[in-house]
Amino acid sequence: MDALKYLDPTVQFLLFSVLKIAVVFGVTMTFVAYAVLVERKVSAWIQDRVGPNRTAPPMVEFIPVLGPFLTRLGVFQPMADGLKFLLKEDFTPSYVRTVYFWLAPAIAVIPAFMTLAVIPFGSTLGNPDNKMVIADLNVGILYTFGIVSLGVYGIVLAGYAANSKYPFLGGIRSSAQMISYEIAMGMSVVSIFMLVGDLNLSKVVEYQAHGGWLVLKQPVAFVIFLVAAFAETNRLPFDLPESESELVGGYHTEYSSMKFALFFLGEYANMIASSAMMVTLFFGGWSLPFLGEPADGLLGGILHIGIFVAKMAAFMVLFIWVRWMFPRFRYDQLMDLGWRRFIPLALANILVTALVVAFTNR
Amino acid sequence: MSTKVVERKPLTAYERTYLPSFLGGLSVTWKHFKKTAPFLGNKPITMEYPEQKWVVPEGYRGAPYLVKDQDGATKCVSCQLCEFVCPPKAIRITPPGQDGKPADRSNAEKMPKEFEINMLRCIFCGLCQEVCPEEAIFLQKDYSLTGTSREEMIYDKEKLLKLGGTHAGIQKWKHKLEEASEQEVFPLTTT
Amino acid sequence: MSAPAIPSTEPASAPAAPPPVETLTVKVNGKTLQVPKTMPDWQGKPQATTMLQAARCAGVDIPHYCYHDKLPVAGNCRMCLVEFGTPMMGPDRKPVLNEDGSPKIAKSVLPYEPGTPRGAIACATPISPGMEIYADSPATKQMREAVLESLLINHPLDCPICDQAGECKLQEYSVQHGQAGSRFVEAKVHKPKAVDLGPRIVLDDERCILCTRCIRFTKDIVGDDALGIVNRGSYNTIAAWKEGAFDNNYTLNTVDLCPVGALTSKDFRFKMRVWFLKETKSVCTSCGTGCSITIGSREGAIQRYEPRENDAVNGPWMCDSGRLNYQWVGRGDRLKDVRVGGLRSTWTAALKEVSAKLASAPQGSVAIIASARQTTEELFLLKKLADKLGARTASVARIGEADKLLVAADKNPNTNGARLNGFAAADLSKVAAGIAAGSIKTLIVFGEDVTKHGIGSDLLAKLETLVVSDILPNATTAAATHLLPGAAHAEKRGTFVNVKGRLQKFIKAVEAPGDARAEWEFLHDIVLGVTGQDGFVSIEGLFNQMAKEVPAFAGLEWSKVGDTGVNVPL
Known part of the structure; x- marks a missing residue:
């Protein structure tokens, strides 16, 4: 560590940034893998099933107690899934538009990860300058919305490139759906920034660490954001772009192997990003009511990161659980909800917040 | 309505x-x-299926197999009624023809040259068992049939007889032969 | 359009044709109707109408085993027993009337036991004026039930093994008229099984109900008194006068005649269950008689031929040699590939090449050898080709031995069809000479092995083009420059004209193997390529076109040629 101090500050910054990127990326990937496992397990339990309980690497069965336990828990299932995705035949149908067909999965997955760059997932680590955010942007939230709106391109492109009717329908639906809910989502957070007075997400967390969680001050904004997040991530009950029973899987019908896995990865990364956003905007980020000060030691820093991850995990479970609570919305209902309920509601919320802010003179 | x-x-x-x-x-x-x-x-x-196995109840309609009588002879006489009635056309019988091998049991003139059931087609409906006039085919308790090729899933006569085992019953052809012998008529000299 | 000499093709029982017939009034199941006083018997001679025939006129079928339209009446199976009544006569020889004025009917009863109905066998009892036939009365039903029970006493009930199962009158009548269960608890009488009656017939004595149809057929129709009944009482059995001696060319008809499974064909023995057979109306090609047949096939394989009743041609019979002459259709060495210069080709390419070659051939340099085994439509197309090319034509005659019953001396099925289309039977010497002289450079051969008829392989080698269409390989097909695999009659539709001028159509029963195609299909393409005449691409259209152009077929239409055919003027 001492050697680092002698390095040029720019180099230091670069080094830390690369390290943070690597760690965030690695953790997110693992999180995605195990989110799939959790999804499968939780779904199984909700449906009175067992879920993945067989997969295990060789020899694990010989580890007493722990081996069978982990196997039954399905801990090794994500590895098998990953391996399977890598080894499966990567099939490109003859009738697709090849360039876009190859491009679409990448476009779907990259924005999902890029959103994570501005999320403050902890206070500081070791050093007060070591902020636990990859890019501490002043326009964090604008960046987020900019990137999120790119995500729709991957899906639309996939639907277009596949040159087949179900993916096409899926792509069309998703573009309309994502554009509609982005508006509601964006408007819902406006009121937050009116309260915070800053677009930097770290500042939002700081505000909450001192002034209480914003979910309490802006419950309407939170509800709109939450529902919009479901729609943005194409999760049930808004999974119209990929609704299996009517579109055979929607935009990724024609994809197989790793390209399909990238869509899958993108969807789960999007869920993680949305969870992280909700935690940051409404649930105090890394802070707890009695743990509001930025950490000054290594331990405190890690604790903050742990708090953040735990909150995020809770939202992931919510995502999974909601899947089994609602039937899928009809397309007109979806549009109705987005345009005729949430957007007016968000506007009203902004108005009310503005009035409150104006009258309380803050 | x-x-x-x-x-x-x-x-x-x-x-x-x-x-x-x-x-x-x-x-x-x-x-x-x-x-x-x-x-x-x-x-x-x-139920943890492959480890825990289910107790198959009596009267279960599993895979249809051919059975032998208590003397170890093929009961099927190749009347092809099961082939006719089979809804998914899973059964295919090759009759012996005029030069075929005679039945391997007394007094029955006929047995199939080949008897195939395509287990991939079979729907375990039991109509073959119901229609069989010789009590030669029974739906037994096997429900998990696997193979690595389509050909492997077409069970031939030998395999069906081996899997089917023995089903004791009234041996009407044998009975006819005994009756005929008593009357000093010797209708057939098979076996 | 049919000539007046043709006997009616309707069942013999139907009311006879226009000339005023003497009729009687009878009542069948309460329905009053007029029936002719006489009807043709098995030989076609007028005989007093029987109750069975009268019932048929009323549309009532009385079950029977021993009776057959084309056999002498024996009256021994008793299955056709019916209760009947006749108008009661008073002592003054006048009918006794009921109160309402209708004649009083005396039901048939036992003379000494007037309470018990007494049936009469419908097949042999002539009708009388005013007779009433009760084909469905309780007494009739009871009699039938009793007769069936008696017939089944010693029957082995081995239907699962029996080849007759599915077309067995014993099964059918047991279902319609019999009892469900058996009351017979004693030991059945056992008789010999699988008796070798002749080279083509197996007899199972246990199944026999002793109707004697087979005996009557072979004695009275064929004139070979080979069968009879031996032993007494329950031990009655059918037997040939010497073991294996039932051997004439018509023995297999007894298999059709046998109402049960006693007589079975060795050829069809244990081969296929009849309920799987797809039945297609066709014509036998073994000789010029052209017996109407039914082809029984399953999954593209012919299993058997059976005669199809056609009084204008074969009655209900056919000869054994014709019946068994079907195996070649399914032979493994059938020609399956189109070959050009010995190499496998496609129809499109081969037909294009043949058409081009023929179109550019100088007049008179082409000879066409047609076959009287081709269908009339194919010969018609071939003739068009011959006319256009100025070709020398010939066809091969086949003369064999005739017999008294059905077999004709002409062994080609369509000699008359060929003749009417302009292909006279001629020996091939002129064609051979033409080839030898070098004036004939192109030879078209259909369905004949010309090496056996005077054009040797050395002559074939001299040809520039040898177009051959055949079904089975032979020396000529081996020498062909263009080999076009054809279809057997069972694999296509068409018509034949038999020796007596009866035009019959036949229907496709099975698919041709490999690339083989019906000759008329590719002949149409060749004719189109050479003459530019676009004919019909369906057999119906082709036939109708032929009927317009060939005088002998004038006025015919495919759809109007019935199952039994029509006569054409020769």
Whole structure:
């Protein structure tokens, strides 16, 4: 560590940034893998099933107690899934538009990860300058919305490139759906920034660490954001772009192997990003009511990161659980909800917040 | 038949918030989760299939196999009624023809040259068993048939007889032969 | 359009044709109707109408085993027993009338036991004026039930093994008229099984109900008194006068005649269950008689031929040699590939090449050898080709031995069809000479092995083009420059004209193997390529076109040629 101090500050910054990127990326990937496992397990339990309980690497069965336990828990299932995705035949149908067909999965997955760059997932680590955010942007939230709106391109492109009717329908639906809910989502957070007075997400967390969680001050904004997040991530009950029973899987019908896995990865990364956003905007980020000060030691820093991850995990479970609570919305209902309920509601919320802010003179 | 038009009631304001369906969904899913999730102290309520095997009840309609009589002879006489009745056309019998091998049991003139059941086609309906005038084919208790090729899943006569085992019954052809012998008529000299 | 000499093709029982017939009034199941006083018997001679025939006129079928339209009446199976009544006569020889004025009917009863109905066998009892036939009365039903029970006493009930199962009158009548269960608890009488009656017939004595149809057929129709009944009482059995001596060319008809499974064909023995057979109406090609047949096939394989009743041609019979002459259709060495210069080709390419070659051939340099085994439509197309090319034509005659019953001396099925289309039977010497002289450079051969008829392989080698269409390989097909695999009659539709001028159509029963195609299909393409005449691409259209152009077929239409055919003027 001492050697680092002698390095040029720019180099230091670069080094830390690369390290943070690597760690965030690695953790997110693992999180995605195990989110799939959790999804499968939780779904199984909700449906009175067992879920993945067989997969295990060789020899694990010989580890007493722990081996069978982990196997039954399905801990090794994500590895098998990953391996399977890598080894499966990567099939490109003859009738697709090849360039876009190859491009679409990448476009779907990259924005999902890029959103994570501005999320403050902890206070500081070791050093007060070591902020636990990859890019501490002043326009964090604008960046987020900019990137999120790119995500729709991957899906639309996939639907277009596949040159087949179900993916096409899926792509069309998703573009309309994502554009509609982005508006509601964006408007819902406006009121937050009116309260915070800053677009930097770290500042939002700081505000909450001192002034209480914003979910309490802006419950309407939170509800709109939450529902919009479901729609943005194409999760049930808004999974119209990929609704299996009517579109055979929607935009990724024609994809197989790793390209399909990238869509899958993108969807789960999007869920993680949305969870992280909700935690940051409404649930105090890394802070707890009695743990509001930025950490000054290594331990405190890690604790903050742990708090953040735990909150995020809770939202992931919510995502999974909601899947089994609602039937899928009809397309007109979806549009109705987005345009005729949430957007007016968000506007009203902004108005009310503005009035409150104006009258309380803050 | 008259049709009854069920009126769709408009949603109340409360229902339009989606709150009741949210709560309903939550309660249903939670009930099941509570009942099943192992860390809440539940025992598994599903059967761990390949390790735990199910006790097949009497009268179960599994895979159809050919049976032999108590003397170890083929009961089937190749009447092809099962082939005729088989809804998915899984059964294919090659009759012996005029030069075929005679039946391997006394007095029955005929047995199939080849008897194939395509287990991939078979739907285990049991019509073959029901139609068989010789009690030669029975749906037995096998339900998990696997193979690595389509050809392997076409069971031939030899395999079907081996899997089918013995089914003791009235040996009507043998009985006829005994009767004929008593009358000093010796109708057939097979076996 | 049919000539007046043709006997009616309707069942013999139907009311006879226009000339005023003497009729009687009878009542069948309460329905009053007029029936002719006489009807043709098995030989076609007028005989007093029987109750069975009268019932048929009323549309009532009385079950029977021993009776057959084309056999002498024996009256021994008793299955056709019916209760009947006749108008009661008073002592004054006048009918006794009921109160309402209708004649009083005396039901048939036992003379010494007037309470018991007394049936009569419908097949042999002539009708009388005013007779009433009760084909469905309780007494009739009871009699039938009793007769069936008696017939089944010693029957082995081995239907699962029996080849007759599915077309067995014993099965059918047991279902319609019999009892469900058996009351017979004693030991059945056992008789010999699988008796070798002749080279083509197996007899199962246990199944026999002693109707004697087979005996009557072979004695009275064929004139070979080979069968009879031996032993007494329950031990009655059918037997040939010497073991294996039932051997004439018509023995297999007894298999059709046998109402049960006693007589079975060795050829069809244990081969296929009859309920799987797809039945297609066709014509036998073994000789010029052209017996109407039914082809029984399953999954593209012919299993058997059976005669199809056609009084204008074969009655209900056919000869054994014709019946068994079907195996070649399914032979493994059938020609399956189109070959050009010995190499496998496609129809499109081969037909294009043949058409081009023929179109550019100088007049008179082409010879066509047609076959009287081709269908009339194919010969018609071939003739068009011959006319256009100025070709020398010939066809091969086949003369064999005739017999008294059905077999004709002409062994080609369509000699008259060929002749009417302009292909006279001629020996091939002129064609051979033409080839030898070098004036004939192109030879078209259909369905004949010309090496056996005077054009040797050395002559074939001299040809520039040898177009051959055949079904089975032979020396000529081996020498062909263009080999076009054809279809057997069972694999296509068409018509034949038999020796007596009866035009019959036949229907496709099975698919041709490999690339083989019906000759008329590719002949149409060749004719189109050479003459530019676009004919019909369906057999119906082709036939109708032929009927317009060939005088002998004038006025015919495919759809109007019935199952039994029509006569054409020769």
